[in-house]
């Protein structure tokens with residue numbers, strides 16, 4: 041059915057459509073976040089989600105606490121200990137066109153009152169995780185969960201080679217990043233599973249999530265997972281003053297970072313970065329579903345802060361679904 045323009049809608053029509061979208065989107069979220077097995081294409085999910093956001097913006101009285109626009113991530117899987125994130129693990133706002141990205145920049149520049157340098161980073165198609173170090177020693181690993189309560193996966197992340205058990209400095213720090221399964225590891229895993237008559241994973245993201253959120257650590261250990269770290273919970277412990285320098289500092293501390301980051305001094309630089317990695321995407325050793333641009337100055341990130349769900353200083357530009365074989 042063709043979508044009715046929202047401007048021509050009365051509130052009861054809007055409420056009926058919004059209620060239907062909430063039920064459908066929450067079911068898709070449960071499959072994706074809790075069961076690690078989405079059964080809807082990303083672009084269909086994104087289009088329905090964007091419609092609900094537009095309805096709620098036109099009719100704010102329709103926003104409900106259980107609306108997917110108010111929630112981050114999934115819940116805690118039975119069998120895992122819960123971990124409280126002192127500083128919430130946020131999601132990201134999404135845009136799907138360069139015009140929308142330009143609008144994000146124009147709003148930010150108007151708010152800040154001067155041009156903003158961005159750090160452009162790849163959006164890794166994996167599972168968000170948080171690593172806690174005390175005096176430089178790895179003490180806990182956790183999933184995002186619903187953003188404030190995640191799953192304790194410490195034993196599992198200890199088996200991931202790219203995660204340092206001790207930093208090069210005795211820092212007490214919470215670092216956030218993505219756990220992913222390289223495309224080659226994904227293909228080999230599904231080949232083994234198929235040969236053994238087992239079900240195969242639909243994509244590397246599901247395989248990574250299903251391997252990390254495993255109660256049997258031995259299974260995690262054999263799944264060749266890897267990580268790229270890219271955000272920090274509290275800026276205090278590090279010396280960097282920009283996002284790009286923070287990534288370099290992360291590497292000096294012993295973390296694995298994604299080397300494809302680049303500072304953009306204009307939106308043309310951002311669009312060039314997008315075009316480049318949209319072309320490079322099939323040849324990357326890991327899945328990406330877009331790019332993330334972040335205000336590069338860390339004091340500006342701190343100044344802008346976040347909404348209940350997403351940072352005001354960053355946005356994700358989503359690529360169309362990956363037609364390439366993974």
Ligand SMILES: NC(=O)c1cnc(N)c2cc(Br)sc12
Pocket residue numbers: 130131132161162163164165166168218270271332
């Ligand atoms: N570079 C980044 O910040 C980044 C990369 N890949 C991702 N899947 C995500 C998710 C959030 Br939320 S940030 C981020």
